[in-house]
Amino acid sequence: MSKLIDLGEREILKQIIPRFAEGAGDDCAILQTSGGHLVVTTDPVPPPAAAAIGGDNDPFWMGWLLVTINVSDLAAAGAVPLGFLAAIECESERTTESFERLLEGIRASCAAAQIPYVGGNLREASRLSAVGTAFGICDSYSPLTRVGAKEGDSIISIGQGGVFWRDALRLLDGKDFGPKDSSPVFKPISQIGFVHCLAREHLVRAAMDNSDGLLPSLNELASKNSLGIVLNLEALTVPGLTAEESSNAARYWLGWGDWNVILAVSPAHEDRLFELANASKASAHRIGRFTAEHPGLVTLQRGGNTALAPRLESERFAKDSWMLKGVGEYVRMLKEVPLP
Ligand SMILES: Nc1ncnc2c1ncn2[C@@H]1O[C@H](COP(=O)(O)OP(=O)(O)O)[C@@H](O)[C@H]1O
Numbered sequence: 378m379s380k381l382i383d384l385g386e387r388e389i390l391k392q393i394i395p396r397f398a399e400g401a402g403d404d405c406a407i408l409q410t411s412g413g414h415l416v417v418t419t420d421p422v423p424p425p426a427a428a429a430i431g432g433d434n435d436p437f438w439m440g441w442l443l444v445t446i447n448v449s450d451l452a453a454a455g456a457v458p459l460g461f462l463a464a465i466e467c468e469s470e471r472t473t474e475s476f477e478r479l480l481e482g483i484r485a486s487c488a489a490a491q492i493p494y495v496g497g498n499l500r501e502a503s504r505l506s507a508v509g510t511a512f513g514i515c516d517s518y519s520p521l522t523r524v525g526a527k528e529g530d531s532i533i534s535i536g537q538g539g540v541f542w543r544d545a546l547r548l549l550d551g552k553d554f555g556p557k558d559s560s561p562v563f564k565p566i567s568q569i570g571f572v573h574c575l576a577r578e579h580l581v582r583a584a585m586d587n588s589d590g591l592l593p594s595l596n597e598l599a600s601k602n603s604l605g606i607v608l609n610l611e612a613l614t615v616p617g618l619t620a621e622e623s624s625n626a627a628r629y630w631l632g633w634g635d636w637n638v639i640l641a642v643s644p645a646h647e648d649r650l651f652e653l654a655n656a657s658k659a660s661a662h663r664i665g666r667f668t669a670e671h672p673g674l675v676t677l678q679r680g681g682n683t684a685l686a687p688r689l690e691s692e693r694f695a696k697d698s699w700m701l702k703g704v705g706e707y708v709r710m711l712k713e714v715p716l717p
Pocket residue numbers: 390394398400401402403404405406419420450588
């Protein structure tokens with residue numbers, strides 16, 4: 378009898394789930410209604426980096442992250458947010474003050490994402506955990522999915538990369554990283570405010586959020602679209618780096634934590650996309666392109682040097698998952714993966 382760990386999360390989602398659920402396999406479920414497409418997603422919150430890396434156990438950060446994780450999937454679908462629900466399990470001995478900090482985090486993150494916090498569930502348990510559900514709508518246009526990229530399309534990140542690991546590594550080294558309120562280590566922000574503007578104008582061929590990290594997301598896009606991807610490491614710049622840090626800029630982009638949406642965009646639509654991004658003060662970066670060569674694979678390029686992208690997975694139910702060993706193992710991998 379085989380076990381889930383023999384398959385790993387990706388194979389479970391590929392081989393088992395589709396036999397039971399319709400339409401699984403994208404960032405959101407999509408339901409057609411008379412008023413457009415309803416877009417729905419649900420995800421639990423892991424131990425927030427605020428605690429795991431920042432050593433700050435205020436439940437506010439967990440509430441904040443719960444919303445960002447879910448809303449980021451809505452952003453990837455190009456949806457406009459409609460409502461958020463939180464199913465919370467909590468110890469009966471927890472103070473009301475601590476419980477309210479969790480709710481304050483949810484409320485503040487919902488306000489930042491402009492999504493109303495409209496309900497959820499509450500029951501007692503031996504430890505605090507929460508699962509979010511977010512609803513959105515694409516009224517007069519189709520939701521974005523991971524499939525649809527064409528050879529020659531540009532890969533554009535909506536959202537700045539690398540800031541999470543710039544700050545996280547400073548924190549782990551005991552250095553100053555600025556105010557908690559403006560760092561994605563504590564207050565990660567999704568791209569929900571902007572991606573729908575692009576979807577509405579049909580400027581995007583495929584999209585996915587980078588919640589598992591940039592490299593796994595690019596691998597998934599390459600695989601789902603049967604195309605190769607070339608990631609241009611020189612395009613992966615990070616603001617505010619010291620001279621010492623600047624040689625690691627590309628590396629900082631590769632891990633999870635920045636909550637960006639990665640797009641496939643026809644070169645014909647790029648000018649309009651950057652025009653809209655400027656007008657909305659959204660951050661957009663052309664970081665690579667889709668190719669017909671090496672379908673399913675991601676190649677890293679720096680000048681004339683190229684190399685196959687290393688494995689930097691956050692796969693659940695996997696024997697080699699860093700999640701079994703803790704975030705320190707991920708930090709080690711991120712610092713050590715060989716790059717051209
Ligand atoms: N228990 C489940 N039942 C049905 N579909 C599922 C289940 N777990 C995951 N899926 C589907 O598999 C896909 C991938 O899930 P997941 O990795 O959680 O996506 P994301 O990383 O965007 O949160 C999604 O389409 C999701 O709806």
